[in-house]
Every structure is written in structure tokens, then in C-alpha cells.
Amino acid sequence: MNYYSLNKKAPIASFKEAVVKGLAPDRGLYFPKSITPLPKDFFENLEHLSNAEIAYETIKQFILPEIPEAELKKIVEETLSFEFPIVQLNEKISTLELFHGPTMAFKDVGARFMARCLGYFNKNNSQEITVLVATSGDTGGAVANGFLGVKGVNVVILYPSGKVSDIQEKQLTTLGQNITALEVDGVFDDCQDMVKRAFLDEELTSKMQLTSANSINVARWLPQMFYFMFAYKQLKKKFKNIVFSVPSGNFGNICAGMMAQQLGLPIKHFVASNNKNNVVTEYLKTKNYNPKPSVQTISNAMDVGNPSNFVRIQEIYKNDFGLLQNNLSSYSFSDAETKKAMLEIYKDFNYVADPHGAVGYLGAKAFLKTNPEHHCVFLETAHPTKFLDVVEEVIQSKVELPEQIQSVMNKQKTSIKIKDYSELKTFLKSNH
Numbered sequence: 001m002n003y004y005s006l007n008k009k010a011p012i013a014s015f016k017e018a019v020v021k022g023l024a025p026d027r028g029l030y031f032p033k034s035i036t037p038l039p040k041d042f043f044e045n046l047e048h049l050s051n052a053e054i055a056y057e058t059i060k061q062f063i064l065p066e067i068p069e070a071e072l073k074k075i076v077e078e079t080l081s082f083e084f085p086i087v088q089l090n091e092k093i094s095t096l097e098l099f100h101g102p103t104m105a106f107k108d109v110g111a112r113f114m115a116r117c118l119g120y121f122n123k124n125n126s127q128e129i130t131v132l133v134a135t136s137g138d139t140g141g142a143v144a145n146g147f148l149g150v151k152g153v154n155v156v157i158l159y160p161s162g163k164v165s166d167i168q169e170k171q172l173t174t175l176g177q178n179i180t181a182l183e184v185d186g187v188f189d190d191c192q193d194m195v196k197r198a199f200l201d202e203e204l205t206s207k208m209q210l211t212s213a214n215s216i217n218v219a220r221w222l223p224q225m226f227y228f229m230f231a232y233k234q235l236k237k238k239f240k241n242i243v244f245s246v247p248s249g250n251f252g253n254i255c256a257g258m259m260a261q262q263l264g265l266p267i268k269h270f271v272a273s274n275n276k277n278n279v280v281t282e283y284l285k286t287k288n289y290n291p292k293p294s295v296q297t298i299s300n301a302m303d304v305g306n307p308s309n310f311v312r313i314q315e316i317y318k319n320d321f322g323l324l325q326n327n328l329s330s331y332s333f334s335d336a337e338t339k340k341a342m343l344e345i346y347k348d349f350n351y352v353a354d355p356h357g358a359v360g361y362l363g364a365k366a367f368l369k370t371n372p373e374h375h376c377v378f379l380e381t382a383h384p385t386k387f388l389d390v391v392e393e394v395i396q397s398k399v400e401l402p403e404q405i406q407s408v409m410n411k412q413k414t415s416i417k418i419k420d421y422s423e424l425k426t427f428l429k430s431n432h
């Protein structure tokens with residue numbers, strides 16, 4: 001499959017080029033040249049297929065033949081070595097738990113898939129690739145874990161000092177080997193800006209192969225289509241009119257859901273559930289797209305002031321506001337509302353949600369209020385213990401640490417502090 005840049009000023013790229021480059025030379029995000037719907041009977045038979053079979057069918061048109069069939073099947077199987085269960089809360093609302101991977105964040109799937117693609121492309125090649133990634137919380141850990149030990153790939157993670165949870169910080173600062181954590185004196189947007197700047201810095205890019213493992217990278221973004229297929233597989237017999245409420249930050253996950261819908265998955269509508277970083281909520285209300293600096297919230301992985309994947313959503317809907325509005329609603333919630341929802345979910349359903357999932361739950365409820373004839377699935381994007389302080393404070397009860405989390409808590413943090421772009425550049429140059 002070929003990819004074009006959404007800025008339309010860069011050459012067409014192969015899948016490999018798009019993955020290795022991350023961002024196109026004109027700073028645009030890559031988008032697949034075509035999207036071919038899957039046959040109807042694929043969706044009719046979904047419940048008879050394994051997750052790996054579903055995933056392979058879903059993603060193959062975007063990748064073959066650059067990764068051969070057998071190899072792609074293996075990558076998909078290895079990527080998906082854990083469960084994606086639906087938990088039904090009541091007749092109207094279910095949650096899809098996306099936190100059963102090694103770092104207990106939904107980003108595990110994209111990170112593991114991308115790492116294996118890069119590993120494949122690099123297997124005969126001695127040129128080292130440096131993966132540069134900014135994280136507002138969960139990306140860092142998932143990428144670090146997914147790429148750990150991948151030959152020929154060095155990973156450099158930028159995270160905002162003091163603005164990720166303790167567990168998140170441990171997950172990205174304790175692995176060592178080919179993983180380095182840079183602790184930035186600033187907010188997530190500063191980290192993201194520095195990463196974008198590095199990609200445009202010819203002095204760096206002429207000497208080293210830099211790529212991104214944020215959801216701007218097609219190999220991180222596209223595998224997220226799988227979740228929506230897996231949810232549908234579990235719910236299709238029970239409910240009609242399935243709607244997804246997606247806790248959104250950079251809008252990669254929800255945009256992947258929209259891609260799954262383009263492939264023919266019968267999804268009725270999407271809800272982008274936001275915290276107080278609500279550019280998209282405001283856009284759907286006012287038609288004005290007005291990026292703002294991010295504000296800090298308890299659902300910190302969604303503290304994004306200028307969601308990078310929104311341009312992809314615009315492309316899917318051909319920049320037609322009416323078309324978008326028909327398929328997407330968006331609501332924004334405060335931390336106080338989020339905490340109240342966490343308590344409500346615990347009391348009413350005996351279910352412990354993390355703050356991101358709770359925002360998704362609120363979005364589901366808000367949508368159902370005016371559209372009752374639907375079943376709404378909110379994505380539970382992180383395990384509640386990753387936000388232990390706020391979760392235990394709100395539900396007034398202890399939650400047990402799963403093994404994946406326990407194992408990092410006693411490890412020693414190693415990070416390098418940086419203040420600005422020049423320090424990032426010095427670091428990258430000295431390590432090449």
C-alpha cells in the first residue's frame with residue numbers, strides 16, 4: 001500500500017517508507033492511498049474467527065506485499081497475545097478493556113505491532129533507526145516495552161517531568177538496554193514540539209534515521225482498528241446500533257475506529273470523550289478549530305491541546321463538516337465530574353474505572369441521553385492501578401496491583417533531564 005502526505009507536498013511513500021520516516025518530509029501525516037471495504041460476509045462471520053485472523057484481514061491491505069503474508073500473520077499473532085474482553089455494565093453501556101497487555105495500556109498493541117514491523121524491515125540492514133517519541137503518559141511505557149531489545153532500533157522517550165503518574169514513570173525509565181528516557185522541564189506539548197522539530201532538523205536527519213512512535217506513525221495508528229472489530233465480535237449477537245465512546249487525546253484511537261468503519265464495520269456513531277482539553281468538542285459546537293496549550297488533568301494521557309490525528313479524521317470525512325457531525329459527537333468533562341463518575345461506576349456496577357475510562361463512560365451517558373436507542377461501548381484505555389492515587393482516593397478502597405505493575409515498582413528510575421531543544425539535539429548527536 002502506498003501512502004500520501006496530508007500536506008500534499010511530499011512524494012508518495014511505501015508502507016516501509018511511511019513507517020521508517022514517521023512524518024512526511026513536508027511535515028504532513030501519512031494517509032493510505034485507498035481504503036477498500038472488506039466483504040460483508042467477513043463481518044457476518046466475525047464470531048467464528050480468532051482475534052489474529054480478524055486482525056490480519058483488517059490490516060493486510062495497508063501492508064502487503066512489503067511484509068509478506070506469512071510474516072505479517074506472525075507479527076499480528078505475537079502482537080495480540082492477550083485478551084480484549086467486553087464487560088457489560090447494563091443494557092445500554094459496556095466497556096471494552098484494552099489494558100491486558102504488558103504495560104496495561106491500550107497503546108501496547110500499536111507499539112508492539114510497530115516494533116515488529118521495524119524489526120522486520122531492519123533485519124538485514126545495519127543502519128540504526130532512532131525512534132523518538134513524546135509521551136503524555138502511557139505511550140512511553142508501551143513503546144519502551146514494545147521495542148525493548150529490538151535489534152538496530154534505539155528508542156528515545158521524552159516525557160514531561162512531574163506530569164506522569166509514578167507507575168507510568170517507572171515503566172518508561174527502568175528498562176535500560178536500547179531505551180533512554182529524557183525528562184523534560186515542561187508540559188507534554190513541549191515534548192511533542194521538540195520531537196517535531198527534531199524531524200525537521202536537517203543537521204540531524206542527514207546523519208541519522210529518525211522516526212516517531214506516536215500515533216502519527218501509521219504502524220502505531222492502524223492496528224488500533226482491531227479493537228473495534230474485537231468489540232463488535234463480542235457484541236453483535238446481543239445489540240444493534242453500536243456506538244463507541246473513545247477517551248481521546250491525540251485522536252489516533254478514535255480515528256482508527258473510523259477507519260474500521262470505512263472498512264465496513266457497522267458502527268453507528270462515535271463519541272469523542274474529552275477532559276478539559278476540548279478543542280474538538282468546541283469545534284463541533286462552533287465550527288472553529290482552535291488549538292490551545294494543554295491543561296493538566298487527572299486523565300493525563302488526554303492532556304493534548306492540538307490533537308495530531310484530527311487532520312486524518314478531516315481527510316476521512318473529506319473536510320465536510322456536516323458529514324463529520326453526522327458521525328461524531330464530542331463532550332468534555334472536568335476532573336470533578338470524572339471523579340464523580342468513577343465513584344458512580346464503582347457503586348452502581350462494582351467496577352473500578354481509571355480516569356480515562358471514566359471520561360469515556362461520561363461521554364457514553366451523555367450521548368445515550370439524547371440517543372437512547374443505542375448500545376454504547378466506552379473504551380477502558382488503561383488499568384485503574386496506573387492511576388492509583390486518584391482511584392483509591394475516589395473509591396475509598398484499595399485496589400490490588402497486577403503483576404505487570406508490581407514488577408516495575410521496585411526498579412530504579414534512570415532518566416536524563418533536559419530543558420530545551422538544544423539539549424535534545426546535543427543528546428541525539430552525542431549518541432550517534
Ligand SMILES: *Cc1c(COP(=O)(O)O)cnc(C)c1O
Nearest residue numbers: 138248249250251252253301381
Ligand atoms: C493515549 C491514551 C489515550 C488517548 O488516545 P489517543 O489515541 O491519543 O486519542 C486515552 N487513554 C489513555 C490511557 C491513553 O494512554
